[in-house]
Amino acid sequence: MATSRAATEAFLVPVGAFILTLIIGYGYVWIGGNIEKFEGQETLAQTSSRFAWNLLVPTLLVMIFVALRPLEETFISSLTDRRFAAGANTEVNFVGVDNYAKLLGVRWDMISCTTGDDGACLLDEDGERVYPRARDTLDEGYTEMRYREVATWVTLGNSKLIFSARDDNFIGSIANTLRFAAISVTLELILGVFIAMVINSKFPGRGLMRAAMLVPWAIPTVVSARLWTVMLRDNSSGILNSGLVIPLQELLGTGAQSVAWLANPDWQIPAMILIDVWKTTPFMALILLAGLQTIPEDIYEAADVDGANRITQFLRLTLPLLRPTIAVALVFRTLDAIRVFDVFQVVLAQKQYSMATYNYYTLINSQELGYASAVGVVMFIIILLFTVAYVRILGVSAE
Amino acid sequence: MTAPNSSSAQQGGFDFKPVFRVLRQVGFWLVIVFILIYTLFPFYWAFNTSLKGENEVIATATWFARDPSFNNYQAVLGNEKFIRGLFNSTLVAGGSTILSLVIGSFAAYALGRLQFRGRVVMMYAVLAMTMFPQISILSGLFSIVSDLGLFGSLGSLIVTYPLITLPFTVWTLTTFFKGLPGELEQAALVDGATGFQTFYMILLPLTAPALVTTGLLAFISAWNEYLFALTFTTINPSAQTVPVAIALFTGQVQRQEPVAEIMAASVLVTLPLIVLVLYFQRRIVEGLTAGAVKG
Numbered sequence: 157m158a159t160s161r162a163a164t165e166a167f168l169v170p171v172g173a174f175i176l177t178l179i180i181g182y183g184y185v186w187i188g189g190n191i192e193k194f195e196g197q198e199t200l201a202q203t204s205s206r207f208a209w210n211l212l213v214p215t216l217l218v219m220i221f222v223a224l225r226p227l228e229e230t231f232i233s234s235l236t237d238r239r240f241a242a243g244a245n246t247e248v249n250f251v252g253v254d255n256y257a258k259l260l261g262v263r264w265d266m267i268s269c270t271t272g273d274d275g276a277c278l279l280d281e282d283g284e285r286v287y288p289r290a291r292d293t294l295d296e297g298y299t300e301m302r303y304r305e306v307a308t309w310v311t312l313g314n315s316k317l318i319f320s321a322r323d324d325n326f327i328g329s330i331a332n333t334l335r336f337a338a339i340s341v342t343l344e345l346i347l348g349v350f351i352a353m354v355i356n357s358k359f360p361g362r363g364l365m366r367a368a369m370l371v372p373w374a375i376p377t378v379v380s381a382r383l384w385t386v387m388l389r390d391n392s393s394g395i396l397n398s399g400l401v402i403p404l405q406e407l408l409g410t411g412a413q414s415v416a417w418l419a420n421p422d423w424q425i426p427a428m429i430l431i432d433v434w435k436t437t438p439f440m441a442l443i444l445l446a447g448l449q450t451i452p453e454d455i456y457e458a459a460d461v462d463g464a465n466r467i468t469q470f471l472r473l474t475l476p477l478l479r480p481t482i483a484v485a486l487v488f489r490t491l492d493a494i495r496v497f498d499v500f501q502v503v504l505a506q507k508q509y510s511m512a513t514y515n516y517y518t519l520i521n522s523q524e525l526g527y528a529s530a531v532g533v534v535m536f537i538i539i540l541l542f543t544v545a546y547v548r549i550l551g552v553s554a555e
Numbered sequence: 556m557t558a559p560n561s562s563s564a565q566q567g568g569f570d571f572k573p574v575f576r577v578l579r580q581v582g583f584w585l586v587i588v589f590i591l592i593y594t595l596f597p598f599y600w601a602f603n604t605s606l607k608g609e610n611e612v613i614a615t616a617t618w619f620a621r622d623p624s625f626n627n628y629q630a631v632l633g634n635e636k637f638i639r640g641l642f643n644s645t646l647v648a649g650g651s652t653i654l655s656l657v658i659g660s661f662a663a664y665a666l667g668r669l670q671f672r673g674r675v676v677m678m679y680a681v682l683a684m685t686m687f688p689q690i691s692i693l694s695g696l697f698s699i700v701s702d703l704g705l706f707g708s709l710g711s712l713i714v715t716y717p718l719i720t721l722p723f724t725v726w727t728l729t730t731f732f733k734g735l736p737g738e739l740e741q742a743a744l745v746d747g748a749t750g751f752q753t754f755y756m757i758l759l760p761l762t763a764p765a766l767v768t769t770g771l772l773a774f775i776s777a778w779n780e781y782l783f784a785l786t787f788t789t790i791n792p793s794a795q796t797v798p799v800a801i802a803l804f805t806g807q808v809q810r811q812e813p814v815a816e817i818m819a820a821s822v823l824v825t826l827p828l829i830v831l832v833l834y835f836q837r838r839i840v841e842g843l844t845a846g847a848v849k850g
Contacts, residue, residue, distance in 0.1 A: 215681070227691065363837070371594065379824055382801060393612065501802075
């Protein structure tokens with residue numbers, strides 16, 4: 157532990173001095189402003205205020221010790237090459253922003269195709285142009301920095317624009333997570349509104365229905381992930397294939413073929429979305445249902461009198477009145493989706509990463525605590541940006 | 556001209572209105588059934604699979620087990636790791652629930668009933684904690700936990716779970732505290748009660764139902780937590796909680812993955828939650844929506 161302190165000391169001294177200056181300065185101003193009050197009796201309001209802050213001390217302590225201090229520690233570690241579970245006397249070096257540079261290092265390059273003797277592009281057996289490997293043609297830095305090709309952006313004539321990253325796994329995990337979050341939250345919202353509207357109409361057994369919908373929400377994500385792994389098996393032993401996909405294909409007359417949900421990389425993220433949508437749509441529907449029930453009945457009667465049809469009523473009345481509820485549900489679901497961990501870790505392990513599982517594997521499997529911390533900081537910033545944007549756009553209020 | 560025309564159409568033609576009504580009813584119930592199947596089918600499937608033998612599990616899926624037996628349940632209940640996981644989970648979820656109820660009710664009383672400068676800032680701070688990404692502090696928290704010598708112990712989980720359970724405990728309880736009538740405190744003040752006496756002798760008993768609801772929500776979220784449990788128990792399998800035990804489940808015999816046993820374990824873990832949820836259904840919905848809609 158002592159070594160890690162030594163490594164970060166140089167950085168901590170100015171920061172500590174700055175904070176100390178702030179505290180002393182603020183304290184000086186506060187005492188100056190209150191100097192007369194100390195001589196007299198406390199007013200009732202002051203007693204109440206002091207009492208309130210005393211009651212809040214435990215909450216503040218929890219905040220500091222399980223949120224702020226670890227966050228600070230993560231920030232500091234992200235600037236070092238510290239390792240996970242290393243011995244106490246392992247050397248820890250301050251590496252500045254190296255971790256971030258590696259994590260976020262990306263570049264775009266144009267690559268020309270391999271030409272034959274006549275100057276025209278060589279073609280392979282499929283008639284596709286042959287391109288040289290990026291690291292063979294590009295400058296020294298490309299290989300030294302261990303860039304790897306992630307995707308081809310566009311093809312222009314005889315050359316193509318390629319996108320490379322120093323950590324292709326992390327860049328991939330950002331893409332996976334954002335795709336996962338965008339699609340699953342959208343689907344959950346649409347399905348959730350639909351289900352909430354259905355349950356909002358009066359019918360016998362409505363209470364039971366609400367209870368049934370809480371069930372997917374209540375079970376551990378790990379259990380639901382395991383459950384779906386069994387249902388999504390890629391042959392006829394998976395019920396989704398033998399019970400749904402194959403009968404559907406036979407009905408449509410296309411060749412019956414099982415979908416390899418979890419083995420085929422193209423289907424892995426859709427499968428994750430399917431599992432997440434199943435688990436959280438009912439919860440979304442319950443929140444929306446609560447919002448629906450605050451809308452008074454008589455405005456619909458008035459709309460009926462005015463001759464508005466159901467669709468107009470939904471678009472002009474229900475949606476605008478439901479907006480605050482939708483806003484809150486969206487904020488929480490999006491943030492949850494961006495930090496998704498359980499499903500990806502249990503179902504996909506290291507086949508494809510979400511940002512959170514990538515963080516976990518760099519910490520536990522690669523034991524690179526410093527590097528994992530940098531991943532954590534990047535995630536923190538992404539989530540912070542989303543939160544600020546949402547609060548700005550939707551005007552979420554604490555009151 | 557028009558009046559006789561329309562009446563003749565009604566007399567002569569077939570009246571479609573009742574038919575439409577019946578069709579709409581049927582359609583509505585079909586939608587309900589579909590939603591129910593959508594939410595509950597996976598559980599049926601887990602149960603169905605848990606009754607099958609290992610060979611039947613990897614054969615073509617059948618809607619009913621050919622030769623249903625409870626062997627898998629016996630195997631799971633004889634699995635020491637799983638039983639210890641249940642015990643650990645109860646301890647950890649119970650401990651952190653009590654911790655966050657005590658701390659949370661203090662904070663909620665202050666935020667819900669007392670006027671003081673910085674109240675709104677504090678509400679935002681608690682809200683920010685709800686949105687706090689657990690994964691971002693994983694490595695930092697790991698360093699702190701190991702500095703405290705708690706790495707690999709159940710204590711590490713009891714201490715860190717309030718990060719997850721405390722924020723919504725505070726929010727939900729604050730809502731309930733706000734809803735209590737104001738005369739109670741005035742009466743207590745007249746009778747000469749101190750602020751703390753007013754809190755724990757008068758207001759706290761009145762929020763007992765809210766405490767049960769919030770406690771249940773906190774318990775469920777702590778019971779289901781996976782990331783911290785997985786990370787902090789990597790060196791000590793005997794401190795694993797149920798989700799970790801299920802994720803890393805290995806059967807008595809090391810061969811292929813014991814799918815049927817895993818499903819049996821899943822059913823066993825889910826059943827108590829389902830019972831709790833069904834029993835406290837109304838209150839859970841109220842608690843969730845109070846915390847979530849206002850938050």
